[in-house]
Amino acid sequence: MRFYYISLFSVILLSVLYFVGSAVLVGFGIWLRKRWNKAWMVMVPLFLLLYIGPIAEELWIAWNFGHLCKKDAGIFIHKVVEVEGFYDATRSTHDGPRTPQAIEEYERSGYKFYEKKFRDTGKFVHVEKINGVWTPTVLDHTTARYHYRWPHMDTLMAHKVNKIERVVTDSESTEVLARETKYRREAPWFFIGLDRPVMLCPDSGEHPLSKHGSVFNLALKPKRSD
DSSP: OOOOOOOHHHHHHHHHHHHHHHHHHHHHHHHTTTTOTTTTTHHHHHHHHHHHGHHHHHHHHHHHHHHHHHOOEEEEEEEOEEEEEEEEEEEEEEOOOOOOHHHHHHHHHHOEEEEETTSSSSSSEEEEEEEEEEEOOOOOOOOEEEEEEEEEEEEEEHHHHEEEEEEEEEEETOOEEEEEEEEEOOTTTTTHHHHHHOOSSSSSTSSTGGGGGGGGHHEEEOOOOO
C-alpha cells in the first residue's frame, strides 16, 4: 500500500469524528443493552463501521496505487538505436520561423530533424536544418520511423488513481523500444492542508534512470556524422 501524506488537520478531523461517533455509539449501546441482552450483535458491526468507514476510501486508494506501482511503474529501455530524427506526438508546433528557444533546443539535442503535430489541422510539420536554417515543411503524414508518444495522460485506472505513460516505438516493426510509466494518486476525502501535493510513483529521483530526462533521450541517440 502507498498511503497519502499525513496532515495535522486531517488527524484532528478524524479524531473528532471518532470521538463523537464513539460517544454516540456508547450511549446507544447502553440504552440497547438495557432492553436486549444480545446488544453486542448490533454494536460490534456499528463500531467496526465507525472506525473503518472514514478511512475506507484511503485504504482502497492506497491498495490500488501500491498494486499498480509494483506492477509496472518505472522506466524500461528495451533497445537503443541511433537515429537522424523522430516524430514527437507529445507536442504540436506551427509552420512559421522557429523561436530562439526552439532553435537552442534543436541544436542542443543533436538530431537532424524533428516531426510534430501541426496544431489542430490534422497535418504534421517536419523541421530540418537546411542551409544552416531550421526550416519547417508541412506533411500529410509523418515520415519518421521512430515515434515518441503519450498513450496515457492521466488515464483513470482506479478510484483516484491515474496512469501517465510515454513510449518510444518503431513504426515499421511496431516494437516498443522504451517505456516510462507513472501512476498518480489523489488525496482521500478527509485530507485538509494548505495544498494537495502530488504523489507519484516512481517519484522524482526514485528510479535510477529518471535523472537522465525524457525517455526518448535514453532510446533514441542522435546519429553521429560519418
